[in-house]
Amino acid sequence: MLKQIKTLTKLQLMNLYGINVYRYSKDKNAKKKSRFMALLYVAVGFMLCTYIGGTVYGYAYMGMSDIIPTYLIMLCSVFALFFSIFKAGGVIFQKNSYEILCSLPLSQTAIVISRFLRMYVENLIISCLIMIVGGAVYGVLETPDISFYLIGFLVVLFVPLVPITIATLIGALITAISSRMRHKGIVSAGLSVGLFLLIILGTADMSQMEGSISEDMIYSLLETVRQVIEGIYPPAVWMGDAMINGDYFTCILCVVVELVLYVIVILFVSANFRWINRGLHSTIARHDYQMESLKKNSVLKALYKKEMKRFFSSGVYVTNSIMGPVMSLVLSVTMLVIGIDTLQEKLGIPIDIKGFVPFVLAGILCIMVPSCVSISMEGKEWWIVKSLPIKTKDIIDSKILLSFSVILPFLMVSEVLLTIALRPSLMELVWQLAIPTIMVLFTCVFGVTVNLKFPLFTWENEVSVVKQSTSAFIGGIGGFVIVFICVIPVILAPTEYSDIIKAAICAVFVGITAFLYKKNISVSMTDL
Amino acid sequence: MLRIKGLTKQYKGSNKGVVDISLAIESGDIYAFIGHNGAGKTTTLKCVVGIHGFDKGEIYINGTSIKENPLLCKKEIAYIPDNPDLYEYMTGIQYLNFIADIFEVSAADREMRIEKYAGEFEFIDSLGDLISSYSHGMKQKLAIVSALVHNPKILILDEPFVGLDPKAAVVLKGIMKELCQAGGAIFFSTHVLDVAEKLCNKVAIIKDGTLIASGMMDDIVKQGKTLESIFMEVACDAKAD
Numbered sequence: 083m084l085k086q087i088k089t090l091t092k093l094q095l096m097n098l099y100g101i102n103v104y105r106y107s108k109d110k111n112a113k114k115k116s117r118f119m120a121l122l123y124v125a126v127g128f129m130l131c132t133y134i135g136g137t138v139y140g141y142a143y144m145g146m147s148d149i150i151p152t153y154l155i156m157l158c159s160v161f162a163l164f165f166s167i168f169k170a171g172g173v174i175f176q177k178n179s180y181e182i183l184c185s186l187p188l189s190q191t192a193i194v195i196s197r198f199l200r201m202y203v204e205n206l207i208i209s210c211l212i213m214i215v216g217g218a219v220y221g222v223l224e225t226p227d228i229s230f231y232l233i234g235f236l237v238v239l240f241v242p243l244v245p246i247t248i249a250t251l252i253g254a255l256i257t258a259i260s261s262r263m264r265h266k267g268i269v270s271a272g273l274s275v276g277l278f279l280l281i282i283l284g285t286a287d288m289s290q291m292e293g294s295i296s297e298d299m300i301y302s303l304l305e306t307v308r309q310v311i312e313g314i315y316p317p318a319v320w321m322g323d324a325m326i327n328g329d330y331f332t333c334i335l336c337v338v339v340e341l342v343l344y345v346i347v348i349l350f351v352s353a354n355f356r357w358i359n360r361g362l363h364s365t366i367a368r369h370d371y372q373m374e375s376l377k378k379n380s381v382l383k384a385l386y387k388k389e390m391k392r393f394f395s396s397g398v399y400v401t402n403s404i405m406g407p408v409m410s411l412v413l414s415v416t417m418l419v420i421g422i423d424t425l426q427e428k429l430g431i432p433i434d435i436k437g438f439v440p441f442v443l444a445g446i447l448c449i450m451v452p453s454c455v456s457i458s459m460e461g462k463e464w465w466i467v468k469s470l471p472i473k474t475k476d477i478i479d480s481k482i483l484l485s486f487s488v489i490l491p492f493l494m495v496s497e498v499l500l501t502i503a504l505r506p507s508l509m510e511l512v513w514q515l516a517i518p519t520i521m522v523l524f525t526c527v528f529g530v531t532v533n534l535k536f537p538l539f540t541w542e543n544e545v546s547v548v549k550q551s552t553s554a555f556i557g558g559i560g561g562f563v564i565v566f567i568c569v570i571p572v573i574l575a576p577t578e579y580s581d582i583i584k585a586a587i588c589a590v591f592v593g594i595t596a597f598l599y600k601k602n603i604s605v606s607m608t609d610l
Numbered sequence: 611m612l613r614i615k616g617l618t619k620q621y622k623g624s625n626k627g628v629v630d631i632s633l634a635i636e637s638g639d640i641y642a643f644i645g646h647n648g649a650g651k652t653t654t655l656k657c658v659v660g661i662h663g664f665d666k667g668e669i670y671i672n673g674t675s676i677k678e679n680p681l682l683c684k685k686e687i688a689y690i691p692d693n694p695d696l697y698e699y700m701t702g703i704q705y706l707n708f709i710a711d712i713f714e715v716s717a718a719d720r721e722m723r724i725e726k727y728a729g730e731f732e733f734i735d736s737l738g739d740l741i742s743s744y745s746h747g748m749k750q751k752l753a754i755v756s757a758l759v760h761n762p763k764i765l766i767l768d769e770p771f772v773g774l775d776p777k778a779a780v781v782l783k784g785i786m787k788e789l790c791q792a793g794g795a796i797f798f799s800t801h802v803l804d805v806a807e808k809l810c811n812k813v814a815i816i817k818d819g820t821l822i823a824s825g826m827m828d829d830i831v832k833q834g835k836t837l838e839s840i841f842m843e844v845a846c847d848a849k850a851d
Binding site for chain 2: 108109110111267365366367368369370371372373375376377378379380381383384385387388391392395396461462463465466468469470471472473606608609
């Protein structure tokens, strides 16, 4: 069994982050892309380290050193939960390898453990990064006992377990429920988004509660932060306190409890593995079709319908793509319900944010647009489009149309809600409509550009395209980052120039969008 | 109908590919393309149908260069790959309708052809089911029907008999003959040498990316020999070289 776990885990980890392709591919382009992806990971890692180091230093500077270990553990847990929650189902119940592995003399438990270990390793890397950088800054500033480092070492190893356990349970539950439905993709996405909204509402509710307490009882800032973390995830406080106080007993108790929970979930999933997989991967065949009249569509409409079918067939694709739009609705409803002034006061923002609302809306809508992975999602079926007499323009248009169709309803509803909430002047209304629309259109086109540059067709699991590919990374957050950069001149410039700057931004992005679109439609599909 | 002139295609960072392939497939030809695994058959076929670009040479479909006018060329041909990876999220009929839309086939024609060919392969009742529920053979049948839905002049097939049940294989052979009798042409790769010998009037043998024999079946398969023995001879000669 141990040998099987070792072999299967090695198999799982072999191509994590494209390492195996980089090692053995003879294709120079593939290697170049792998190197680029590695550079991106390093850049993100560096940004994360800078953020951690800066925050830890800030806490220490404000005399809140005691909260630092708890904060770091909380951060590791949040990262682990969010990185695992939407991909746990896809990783643990991978279809292709399931069929191959089931035909081999392998224990079901070994297969499940190897998949859990893969998720553990992925999260451990992030936890190590957070704890090492944060711990090092804390160590230099506070010179703690050796017990801090010893307990810290144990904490790093075990901190991802509970978030993975929670994520897996939720992922398995969503997978199990959706596996019984005919439209698995839509049901799975609906459940995931519902869960996401529940978390947001829960957190909002908690911050509300914390606000009223602090007003009444005037807690110290340290106590407030501590209370918030304790309210969300108590083990972070217990383990953080253990690190500060050198409390080995509490630390080991937490580790044992985490380990036991992890093992219980593994055993639970192992026991139901075949059942869930069968439900998930089997399809209903009725064999009762009778020829009926067929309708002729234009080439573009046929491609667009295909794109829509592809989109709604995949839970992970839908979930990933509509998180941003759903967030835009949450933002608009929040503004409508509590009003922009109250929101500004609650967030403690010193400047008037009304003028930036179009950028905030655009930024949120531009997160993970479907177009940035829509070409990669063709996968092994890419030969069909390539061998058919289809203009590149039609293919690109269908991908952009899909993205725009997914975002447009959310954009329209958000616009209506924001107009009611903000009661903008005519000029404000113009920017409120123009900026998000132009930025969304730009991001849809930009997403295709990125995906044409970094296509990935040889995938086994949709998660690797939607969440881990280079184009998902660049195209998914690229739009958001660009919108964020656009806000800077609006903030820095005097108010009287605001309209001119906004007009310039719109004009520039219309130009860039047109340029990228022309570039996209001139790409030869045989080169991909 | 299909002319390949000095086709050379090399994969980046690899020695694999095809070098200086020249072939001519005329109206009425059923042309077999045989060779070892990795010899370059699929690469050649993929270049012909416009999936792969190529480094040197030319490919003409009815006199039109696929490099210069790929859309026009692709309208004349149909391709079936060795592994029928189809859109699993569509039903069979949705897939066929999609292909018919791309080729701008009229509603009446597509209905008539789908009924004819899906009827011959006996799977009309499964057309309403998702492709993900299909077996390998069913997918292969669907791929064949989708290739015929626009009444192509040239069929390019990569291992078309793999996965087909005996009855479906007979049906396919009948369709191939019918298409050629109507003035079309077929160029297909196969490892089933017996079928190639009986079905085809022309054959080409490829080894390590180079064409080592091509021409009329009767000229290549000489007295008392079979295509299999010829292929083994040629392969062994090449090995000895």
